[in-house]
Amino acid sequence: MRLGVLTVLLAVAVLVILLLVRWATGELEHRRAARRRAEARALARRTAPPRPPTRRPATHPAGRRVGPPTDPNLPARRPLEAVAADVRRLTRELAMVPGGMPMARRRGLLAAYDDVLVEAAALLQVDHRLTEVPPEHRELERIRLIGSLEAAGLVVGR
Structure with missing residues (x-):
């Protein structure tokens, strides 16, 4: 017990x-x-009152979206977020270029970087001369353009 x-x-x-x-x-x-x-x-x-039913976007019978006609003469633009992500990615890649990297690859990276900088400048309406200056003065123009893009609100380095 x-x-x-x-x-x-x-x-x-x-x-x-x-x-x-x-x-x-x-x-x-x-x-x-x-x-x-x-x-x-x-x-x-x-x-809570019942929610009204949400409308699905009008679609074409083949599955394509039907919307206002776009002008075929205007080039399609990527969103600014995607362009900014590419700028940051290419900035990191160029900063981490190894010493034995082939010159052709480095030039390709610089060409891609220039293209993305020009695209970002067009989206933010920043003046640039990156495509006009000779190759020996491009690095200085890149630095000036990056400063202008940052002044316009684009985060380049993170």
């Missing part, structure tokens, strides 16, 4: 200690707050 009482007292003591630890760490309050948030969301769902 005494062994049974001691076992029950030991089990109760362990449960009380676990409850105190959960209270001290804030787990009980966290669970209570989570339960309240769930009840509030359920109540909001029950009392």
